Each structure stands twice: as C-alpha cells, then as structure tokens.
Amino acid sequence: MPATAVEIVFAIVVAVVAAATGWCLRGGGVQRKSRKDGTEMRYAREVLGRLHELAAHVAADVGEHNSRVEEINEELLSTAAHETEAVVSAVDRLLQANNHMQRQLASADERLRDQAQQIESHAVEARTDALTGLANRRAFDLEMARRFAEFQRHRRVFSVMMIDVDHFKKLNDAHGHPAGDMVLRGLARVLCDGAREMDLVARYGGEEFAVILPGTSMADAGAAAERVRGAIETTPFRFRTAELHVTASLGVAELLPDEDVPGLIQRADAALYASKGAGRNQVCLHDGQAIEPLGGKRASPGEGTPSGSVRAQQPQPKAEPSAAAESQGTPAGTKAGSKPGASPELPQGELLGTFDRAAFEGFLSRRLEQWRGGGLPPAVLLVRIDRYGKILSDHGEQAGGLALRTVLQFLKSAVSDVGLLARYDAATYATLLPGANLGATVGMAERLREAIARCRLPAEQGPIRFTVSISAAAASDDDDTPRLLRRAEEALDAARKSGGDCSYFHNGQWSEIAQAALQETG
Secondary structure, eight states: OHHHHHHHHHHHHHHHHHHHHHHHHHHHHSSSSOTTTTHHHHHHHHHHHHHHHHHHHHHHHHHHHHHHHHHHHHHHHHOTTOOHHHHHHHHHHHHHHHHHHHHHHHHHHHHHHHHHHHHHHHHHHHHTTTOOOOHHHHHHHHHHHHHHHHHHHHOOOEEEEEEEETTHHHHHHHHHHHHHHHHHHHHHHHHHSSSTTTTTTEEEEEEEEEEEEEEEOOOHHHHHHHHHHHHHHHOOOOEETEEEOOOOEEEEEOTTTTOOHHHHOOOHHHHHHHHHHHSSSEEEEEEEEEEEEEEGOOOOOTTTTOOOOOHHSSSSOOOOOOEEEEEEESSSTTTTTTOTTOTTTTTTTTTTTTEOOOHHHHHHHHHHHHHHTOOOOOEEEEEEETTTTHHHHHHHHHHHHHHHHHHHHHHHHHHTTTTTTEETTTEEEEEEEEEEEHHHHHHHHHHHHHHHTEEEOOTTOOOEEEOEEEEEEOTTTTTOOHHHHHHHHHHHHHHTTSSOOOEEEEEESSSHHHHHHHHHHH
C-alpha cells in the first residue's frame, strides 16, 4: 500500500479519536454531574480508551509495515540485476506485506465504524427524553447556547415558547400516571406536528415543554403559540376506554439585544405564569417591558376548558409540600397552620412548594442550629408587593393573585433549588438562603427588584405596573429566629418608608440601602 494511503487511514483514526474526545468533554459528563451515578462518564472514558488503543495499534502496524518495506527496498538495491529469483522473491514479500497491511487497515476501519455508531447512538440517547422522544433539557440548553452565539455573530433573532399542561396533577390523580404519560407522549406529537424542521421541541421538565423558534419574531412566535394552544385544546387523547381532553398555558419571548439566555427563559416563563394566572388555556407575550395576552383578550378562570375535560370533571386537589420538605410545615393555601390574612384569591394548591410563616420559622430555627454546629450561615430575604391593597381595590382579587404568582415565579427563578420559599403574609414572600453571604444576597435582591419593576400585568383596563420592596438580613452570632426575622422586617419597613421599589439590608445595628452593602463587599 502506498505510504500516502497509510497516512490517510491513520489520520482518520486520529480524527475519530479527537472527535470522541470532544464528544466526551461536551456531552459525556465532564462539565455536568452525571444523573446516572457516573454511568455516562464511565462510558465516555471506555470509548475514548478503546479508540486510543486502536490508534496505537494502527500506528504500530504502520511503523512495522514501513520498516519491512524499507528492508525489502534495501535488499532490492543491493541485488544484482541478473539475480532474477532474488528480485522476484523480494517483490513477492513486498506484495505480501502490503496485503497484510491492507487487511489490518480494513479491520481497523470496521472497528472505527462500529465505535462511531456507538458514539452517535449514545449521544442521541443522552439528549433525548426517554418518555416522549423529544429533545431533553440538556439538548435544549445546548441549542439555546448555539442560537445565542448565532445571534451575537449575525444578529439573527429567535424566540422561545414555553408550554405547561393545565391541571396535570388532577389528570394523574383521576386516571393514574400511565394516563398522564400517554397524554405527554400525545402532546409531544402535537408539538412536533406544528413545528418547522428548524425548530427544536423539547421536554423542559415534568409537564412543561419548550420550543426554540430560530429566525422568528415574538409576533410570529405568538401566532405559532396560538396554533399550538388550539391544537392541544381540540386533540382528544384516548386512554383505554376514556377520552381525555387537556388545555395548556403558553408564554412567549424574543431575545432582546442586551439579554442573555437565562433572562430570555425567565421572561418566557413569567409570560407562561401570567397565562395561568389570567385563566389558563391562553398565550401571553413578554416584550421585555410588559406581559400582554395575545390579542388583548383575557380568559376568566374556568374559561377555555373543553366540555368533559379533566378540569371540569375533577375536584380541586389538596396542596402537598414539595419532596424536599424537611419538616411538618404546612404549604401555603392549606388550612392547617395557616395564618390570618391569607388572600382569598389564591386557590388551594396554586402555591405548591411554598410554605406558611410558621413552617418557615421552623426551617429557619433548624438552619441556625446547623450553622452553630458547623454549618453554613443562613440569610433571610423578604419580598413585599408595594401598595398591594391598592392593586386589589383598583383591579380586583384576580390582579392581586396574578401579581403574587408573578413575584413567586421570579423568586423561584432567582433562588433555583437552593432556597426555601414561604408566604410570609398576604403581600410578602420570605426566602431562606443557606450559606449566602450578605453581598451576594443583596446583589440578588437588586436584580430581582429591577426585573419585577420591568414587568407588566395584563388587565382589562390595560397593563398594570407594580413594584416590590425587598429586605435582606444575614445571620450573626447573637441571632435567634425572632431576632433575625425582626431585623429583616425592620429593613423591609425602611424600604417601604423610602417609597418602595428599593432594597434594604440590616447590618446588625441598623438598616441601610442595598448600594451600601454592594459597595462594602466590592
């Protein structure tokens, strides 16, 4: 075999090894903790090891072949022209060496193809939701990063659509999880049928889906979302002898010039939450300044649900604490342990995963005990809607409930999985942050306040602007639960007396505006 051909095959081996290494670094688990106890990482290392071994074998075979060819060439050069038998023998050995090398390279090529297929198969599995066959959250995040980079280079717009199934828990309670799984698979088909080839449809988590729409403005994405909403509403899902109907709430946002990916997702999610708060089974758009229902029409609670749907058939479920609950605390909205003053506009079960004030105080007491035993110091954040009573009197309980839900959604996005959320009073949420220093807590509070101030609530009289006052207090050595909460409340009062729409923190002696803490911490 000519040397150039050998080099080409060897180069292919090296290229495949490099590609496999890149796959391992990007998707094989190096940058993310594996969800399957290191299985993906072990698989990636195993594949990479086999490919490196194959490359080493090919390199050794190529080296041995070249040495043999050089020996035969030297023998031919030293052989006299009349020694015909010696020449024939040398040429024959040269042909045999080439044939042997050809068989080795063919075997290597077959093994390479097998490894490439395994890599491709595993890469697809790592980015596919097992239940629905859609792209999973990892694939969604990668595509969002790719579209964001494309936007930065070429300013090509794109939008995101978030879809959440209405009253999905009630469907599971009424018909069982197999029925819920069947509906999710059916919804995946509906979403794929309505998507373009360039769109990416993903299961975002639970009963929530997301669609990335490249080259699509918010107006066009809103029209697409309305088609999706209508398709979901009119599609029957058959499970055994039952015909199930569901609706969905959707939120849409287009990437803004000075925005990042988390900001875009947060706006789309806030629009989704506004759709649910305004009656469900509708589409809301977030343009960076306000959240508007598509077409300016709001459904009242109870509208937009097909006859015979799960929503119409089933009673309201009782609220349950999140799986991460540590104590006997009662989630907000339930009767047991609830405090007077809870707003009537928040129906039972709407604030799953949030707790009442009594439960929050219990969590805080345990965190303080853990801190004194060598744990991390906790911090408390209070977020209060400014002039909440005026919102209720001017726009009604539904607007007040929508404001509460919107703030809750922003809080959930801000604290992620590390914080505990509670309904502190009728207009206030409390967040317990373990191990957060004061500077980081105040910085988060300011970003949260600014984001909420840019939000607008849809209302019949026109968009409603509202703001929040936020306070922060980090645990100090002489704090117990009442003292730490009292310091947070004093800072909140200072923020409200300053006119609202500001953040204050308590430094242990007095309350200061947020900028002071940010300057002290650099």
